[in-house]
Amino acid sequence: MIEFVVNGKRARADVPGDTPLLWVLRDTLGMTGTKFGCGQALCGACTVHLDGQPVRSCTTPVSAAAGKKVATIEGIGATPIGKKVQAAWTALDVPQCGYCQSGQIMSAVALLSENPKPSDADIDKAMDGNICRCGTYNQIRAAIKDAAKSMTKGA
Amino acid sequence: MSAMHNESRRDFLKISALAGGGLLLGFAIPGASRFAQAAGEFKPNVFIRITPDNRVTVICGLSEMGQGVHTAIPMLVAEELDADWSKIKVEQAPADPAFKNPFMGFQATGGSSSVRANWEPMRKAGATARAMLIAAAAETWKTDKSECRAANGMVVHKSGKKLSYGRLAAKAAEQPVPAEVKLKDRKDFGILGKGAKRLDTPAKVNGSAMFGMDVRVPGMLTAVVARAPVAGGKVASFNADKVKAMSGVKNVVQIGSGVAVVADSYWNAKQGRDALEIKWDDGAGASLSSEGIRKTFGELAEKEGTVGIKAGDASTALAGAAKKLEAVYEAPYLAHACMEPMNCTASVTANGVEIWGSVQAPGLLQIILSQVAGVKPEQVKVATTMLGGGFGRRFGLDFAIDAVLTSKAVGAPVHVVFPREDDIKAHHYRPASVAKFQGALDAAGNPAAARIHAVCSSISDAAHMPYEANGLPPMKGVDGFSVEGLTEWPYATPNLQVEWTKNEPPVGVWFWRSVGHSQNIFFVEGFVDEMAVAAGKDPYEYRRALLGKNPRYKGALELAANKAGWGKPLPAGRGRGIAVGLSFGSFVAEVAEVSVAKDGKLRVHRVVCAVDCGSTVNPEIVKRQMESAIVFGLSAALYGEITFKDGKVEQSNFNDYPVLRMSEMPKVEVHIVPSMEAPGGVGEPGLPPLAPAVVNAVFAATGKRLRKLPLRMV
Known part of the structure; x- marks a missing residue:
């Protein structure tokens, strides 16, 4: 057990x-x-x-x-960062088929927990292991940045 | 629930008063099928449910696979219904012949057809419901209908009093059905062409969205199947003694596609499958190799093919041409690699078959699975979940047949799951193709003749469909899916001939996002670029001048070129390429900016896309679909290739079948050509111009002409 x-x-x-x-x-x-x-x-x-x-x-x-x-x-939505990431994802309507998005969101929350103001290079590094076949990468990047901004405001 | 058929005035509407005072409107919207259809009894195929809580639910027979159809269809209804968008819900319809796709003759989502097929029917349904709600309000207020109007989920009287749709629903159900309804002028649209949030987003950000993989049925077991490593191979013998003793394994059964290990969990089924001892009889496929296929296709391309279209006399024009070009283009087999691996749940009982899964063609499943299980089509129930990507792959039947056969064999509901390796190796590939191009230029450098001969397998044969199933003008002996994109050659050319030779290596082929256009527009747009270069002209201006009689091609081309800054200087080492294509009723032009590093590493920095898809339902979704197709096309152009050695597929997972990742993502800009034309498709048309735009950009950057996908600089 x-x-x-x-x-x-x-x-x-x-x-x-x-x-x-x-x-x-x-x-x-x-x-x-x-x-x-x-x-x-x-x-x-x-x-x-x-x-x-x-x-x-x-x-x-x-x-x-x-x-x-x-x-x-x-x-993850019960955590402050998780809530902001999900809100940013929702505001931008990031998902298409949605199948990869649980993993994308979990990777994004982990990134923002370590690094509240990630650069593009930081985002590339943290998110490169998460494939999206619908090609929502640009929206994921934008949502991560929006979530980071809302974290600064909320702090 | 009481139902009445209202057939006296038109064979159009079925009204059901719902318990609790709601209204269920069922509309039978006629659709012109390409295939013969028996004149049926009245069967509604559009359902709108209005309940006293003011909720408006659109029941949708189409599959949501990311393309946004579960938002677009409700938008069409909501526009004419004057519904309050915040009260709109969408619900997946079960499989029923009533939901048949008029483009296909059975219920299915594909061919970028959903909005094209439903643009008018769904609006008519909304307008009819609106008229009945207004009539109900007029009756309540004992006034004339002309004094009432609908707005935002309410009927409003000129005096200012209002009644919500929820309160009117029961009375609306008793109103006569209007014989004719007037659809809105486009200038009065409040939702269409403007946009609305996707209805499926909330469930897709909190993990609650239900995909086929997430289906859990009481008593359900999970199966993983050992499949023949060589296509067409058969089980010679197998020993399951050891496996049957493994933890969680419930049964081991032989089915059509191989040997299924059935267990209490995926992991136990997979462990059991991997431990199976099977002797395979590989059959004739054992000698299959990619080199052999290429050689055969290449040799055939040099010969004559079956003529699909012929205008003028290309052979004579080529023989007498002052300037001639020849080129051979090649495209590989491709897997779809949907994020959700193939899977399906089935329960076969004495009463029939139940299917739960992420499927594109529930109507086709009803037909085929009824034959597999030996029941009537109406005894096959299909519950469609969300699809974790479709791209044509989920038009397939293989995963559902596996589930039905395994459930039948073990007498329990069974979820068949493909490990990723099985998914990649499952022989539902975009056909490989080799195309020989011959072109002649006149004295001014314009095309005098083009002769194209493509060699590939037939998807229509694989799918048991007629050769004209793609909807283009029929050609005798030529599969439309094999040559679409070639036959629409849009450039003014007096002598044109397109030929096809079918060759069928033992490789399973299938629909893949944009189907034949995916390779053929790459071929055409690469070759036209070569013609422009041979003529000493700018590739954009050359195309533009030759598209004079095709204003929608030209409009998309010009918008893309303008937005991309065509002709403006680029940083050193970068090149810009352009391509345009028509597929599924939409015209798309793309400009790619690329650079090639010293080690040959190709990088696409920016893609500017212009789309003329006619009238738009949701412009944001249109833009996302273009971007999605660009990424899908870029993955294919840079990496996509299924190869064979000794009969076996050499790829297995994302390590050897790589796809684009975040760090490689170009900047993408999408611009929509304003249009009042009928809608075109949007799920697929963004894909075909991507590869040629990249190839043409590589030529601009390096002077190297690539004619084979995936792109390799060295």
Whole structure:
């Protein structure tokens, strides 16, 4: 039995420790907001936070989450930065198909948590692991900048 | 709920009074199908539900895959209904022949057809509902309808009193159906052409949007299928003893496409699948190689093909030409690589088949899956979820057939999931094509003749569709999908001939965003650029002069060139290229600015796009769709290539099938040509001009002419 905290709530999973965190979230805990895209940490659709750090949950064994805090798209709106990022995404109507956007938002929140005023180069570096096949990159960049501005105002 | 058919005045409307005082209007909007349709009984295909809480729900039979159709369709209704946009909701309709796409003859979303097919019907539906709400208000107030008007979800009397649509809904249901409704003048539009926020955004930023991958049905199991590594290969034998003992594995069954491992979770199914011992009989496909395909196509391109269109006498003109050009262009097989890997959930029971999934063609699934399961089409229920990208791939049937066969075999609802590797290797590729171009220039440098011979597989054959299914004028023995973009050659050329040779290596081909235009407009726009260079003329001015009889091409071309600053100096090392194309009723021109580093690394810095898509529903969505297609086209131009060796697909995931990432994203500007023409499509037409604009820009920057995709400088 592996125990950890997801979005502030205690969670337990009776699965082998090498099961990827992604499938524990989706299949064991029924939280489908975190997406499966590639299974190889190549596309970023499965990005969640582990103790505040962005990780690709498709290649993170659930054993690595034992005793730690996991944050997912379902709960990120309850954090001040997550709320601002989601608001910026909504204001700009960023998503098209939307499938990658959970991961994009989780990567963006992680970036802004570390670096409240990211440059274009910072955004490239933080977001390059998140693929969007609809091509919303320019809108994602604009939304990150808008969220950063609203954080400064809100501070 | 009581329903009455109101067929006395026109075969148009079905009204249902909803419990609790609401109104459900069902309209049967006639659509002209390209295919024969039996004259059917009255079947509504547009539904609008108005409830006492003032909510207006548009029930939409089209699939939302990012293109914004779940916003555009409600906008069409809301405009003529004078609805309050903040009260509009959209709901996915189930599969039903009533929702048949008039362009296709079955319920499906594709071919950039949604707004084109629904521009008038949806507005008529809204206008009819509005007229009935006004009639209900007039009756309530015992006044004449002429003293009432609709605005923002209310009927307003000239005295100033108002009644909301929600309060009028029940009485509106009792009103006679107006025989004719007048649609608004475009100058009076308050929503169309102006924009509205996407209705699907909130669920897509908080993780609650439901995709096929997220379907959870009671008792559902998950399956991952071991598929033949060589197309056409068959299972010779397999041993599942070890796998059946693995954690969570419930069953191992052989189905049409291979061996399905069925488990209590994806991870357990995938582990089981990977541990299967299977002997495959590769069959004739084992010798398939990309080099072999290229060689065959190239040799065939040098021969005569089946003539699709012929104007004048290109052969004679070429034989006597003072200046001739020849070039061979090539495009590779491409996977769609939708962000959501293919998957589908099915439950097969004695009562029929239920399907839940991210699908583009629920109507086609009803037909085909009924045959697969041995039931009647109406016994196949399809619940369409959000699609994590479609691009034509989700017009496919393979994932749904897998799910039906596996569910039938194990007697439980089954979610079949393709790991990314299976998705990339699943043989639904944009066909590779080789095209031989011969051109003749007259003394002034203008085209005297063009002869084009394309060699590729037939998508229509793969999809069991007629060769004229793409809607262009039929050509005897030539698949329209294979030559679309070539046959519309827009430049004044007295002698033109387009030929096609079908060749069918054992590779599965399928619709891919913009279909034949995706390669053919690249070929044409590359070759025309070569003609301009041979004529010693500016590529933009050359095109412009030859498009005199095609004002909409010319308008898009000029707008793109002007906005891009065509002719103005660029930083050292950069080049600018232009291309224009028509697809799905829309004219798109793009100007790309590129540079090539010393190591050959190609960088696209900026793309300026001009689109004439006729009347627009939502200009912001139009712009986003152009940008989306530009990114999709750029991924393909820079990296996209599916290759074969010893019969096997060499690519597997985003490491060896790379796509554009944030750091490579160019600046994109999209400009819309103002137009009162009927709407064109927007999901696909932004794609075809991208690759040739880049290729032409590379030539401008380096003097090197690239004729093969993906682009390699060295």
